[in-house]
Amino acid sequence: MAKRQKTTIPTLDTTYLSMQREMFRNGLFRKIGAGAYSVWSAIKSFADFGTGECWPSIRLLSEDLGMSTETVQRAIRILEKAHMLRVIRGRPNRYVARDRMDFRFGDTLLCVVVVDYAPARVKEALEAVKDNLEGRSAGPLPSAARAMVEIIPGPGMAWDQETGRLRGSATPPEEGQHGLTGMSTADRIKALKDASKGGG
CATH class of the missing domain: 1.10.10.10 (Winged helix-like DNA-binding domain superfamily/Winged helix DNA-binding domain)
Incomplete structure (x- = not known):
């Protein structure tokens, strides 16, 4: 059982927790x-x-x-x-x-990212996941991230552990206007970001 440490001198606990907005x-x-x-x-x-x-x-x-x-x-x-x-x-x-976060295109759920709350390692693990999902890196997640992250695919999606890629047929309505059907999820994300920067 976890017990509180008792001290004989005054102490100020400045530890705080993170919360997923x-x-x-x-x-x-x-x-x-x-x-x-x-x-x-x-x-x-x-x-x-x-x-x-x-x-x-x-x-x-x-x-x-x-x-x-x-x-x-x-x-x-x-x-x-x-x-x-x-x-x-x-x-x-x-x-x-x-902690868990939804990864979406508009209202379309692509996957849920679940990560163990280990404060010393969580930032690095989430950065690796974000880079993979958003197409900035290729290949499987680093082993440290794989040990503490679970990817739960959304409807019509699948997580390929070997390649570190999200695959599937979920297509948000706005993709049709950009001609993105048939592309990998990471490529579609990149193309949509480029299109939004260029005004469509």
Whole structure:
């Protein structure tokens, strides 16, 4: 069980957590609810900065949040189902909070990017994913990023782990006007960005 460190001298904890802004805009917060969001945030507060793992007890989470143990357990199930928490079963259970972001063309969901919240490594992993999805790099994701990132393809899409490419037939309405059908997802993204810069 995670315990609070007791000190005999005054201390100021200047640690803060990151929060994914998109979860409020894409409806994820409404879907999981405030209780699950609170449990997710509390679990993030215990995360090891290198691995993201932590093992607070249900009782400790319950006390910290002012929730019943049943409410905390229900929230953990909701978070797992929403791909926002990885539970490593054992004695004690270990948790890894996860951030998730939608990768879209307009209203078309191409994939959901889920990344383990390991503060020391998350920025580098997300940059590698972003470069691949937006077509700035080719090839599989670096092994460090693959270990902490999950790509969940949207409808009609597939993630090719070997090439590090998103493939599929999802075509947003605005693509038809640019003649982009039949191109790889990365090439279509590049072409749409170029077209938007040039005014169409």
